[in-house]
Amino acid sequence: MIEIQNLTKRFTTQSGTVVALEDISLTIRDGDIFGIIGMSGAGKSTLVRCINMLERPDEGLVAVNGLQMQSLSPKDLRAARRDIAMIFQQFNLLMQRTCLKNICFPLELAGRPKAEAEARARQLLELVGLPDKADAYPAQLSGGQKQRIAIARALATDPKVLLCDEATSALDPNTTHSILQLIQQINRELGITVVVITHQMSVVEEICNRVAILDGGHVVEQGDVGQIFSNPRTAAARRLVFPAGAAKSELVPGRRMVRVAFNGTQTTDKPLVASLAIECNALVSIIAADTRMVNGQTLGSMLLALPEDEAAAQRAIDYISNYPGLSFEEVKQA
């Protein structure tokens, strides 16, 4: 478990003191894939570096598996860091070492015998799906392959926590997907707690079960991914969940408009728009929609234009208000 309490971090620059993080409190449970999402400059990378003390917080507490990270001696901190592995956007592999030697590196630092380290490294190459790259140098690999080697290296010391700092931000969508699958597999099979720093909502959506939204150095929302996605309460969260801005759409003159929010409707449920047509003979138009699937649930919102016929419109509203798993509001003409 990772517990962050009232953490504040300031940086002193030439133009004065900048508060990078202010009064952050987070709890990351064992086995979570915890997303920390925010725009560039929100303080995500600083926050994740406070977990393994690459950045020292100015105030507040950081405890990883019961260890108070700030109060550790340099020696104990180094030992604790072996349990908290980290992967990076730029992979940060040693360019003058082969892949095998890169994976051996953390074991070498820990003073393990060479033969044992190499055997372990070969196992890990197998795990990340690159058994034939043992003697290749990082410069000979693609971005996705480099990140796989970095993941293998991170796992070498059997860590309990894996910190991913924008680990997929330098990769194309397909490669991102395969790396995320690997991270999820590691989380499930090895029981490693994962903290994912990202600015991409799609990353959180794909693998995280819990998420914190960071904006301007503050945690503005945190909780289960489904809950935050279905009902983003703050402006910062809405910006991230609906980047295209489904909030204000074109209103159709002369027709009543309704915004429907899906709060985790099961996909096995009957489809709303079709049901409206069949069951209450109300033919609605979808004016805007931004929905997504998270863990088999539909989340997001839809802007519907109701039929011109007043009776049909009222039937539709009655029907929607009784429909399970969604909330709605009528959007008034300006």
Place this chain on the structure above:
Amino acid sequence: MSIFFSSDEWLTLVDNLPNLPFATWETFYATVLSTLLAMVIGLPLGVLLVVGEKDGILPLPRWLMAVINTVINLLRSVPFLILMIAAIPLSRLIMGTSIGTLASIVPLVVASFPFVARLVETSLREVDGGVIEAAQSMGATPFQIISRVMVPESLPSLIANVTIALTTILGYSAMAGIIGGGGLGQIAINYGYYKYKYLIMVVATILLVVLVQLFQSLGTRLSVRCDKRLRR
């Protein structure tokens, strides 16, 4: 050729021909030995210049960094000829004499270790900060970061820079001929400069050029060969 050089000059050359191989050897070993010793001092200093900074992996007291920087800059700014003469007592103290090839190694090292330190500093700064951060996140000690990350990762650049130092020190060692250092420099200065026997001076200079070419092409080849960043 006899239009440019008198028969007298040809005679001097022929007389000294047997001395040239040994003089070349003297220049070679003075250069290589001085470079090695300069690295023994310059490499750790260069490391300190990088790791000892405020944001470095092993921050040192500011006054210490100021002292190191000042000493290096001071030694770097004194002309080699002056430094060489100033180092004569030091040569006597260490080598027991101030004359000869071995004695010339002392001023050569004094003049070149600050240069080597700066070259090492430049090489080590090329190492990606992210890689150092990754090593820190794995629990590496500062010494492990220096010995297993910074130095190996900058090895191609270090080799290229040591080659620059080697050729510079070769030039210095020729200059040491003025204060009684041996080798090709001494022959060039004694015959060419003091006795106007230009032919043997030209020959000695050509041999120096050959040595520089040799060092440089070897160094470049080694640097490129050990660089694993280049796809092959």
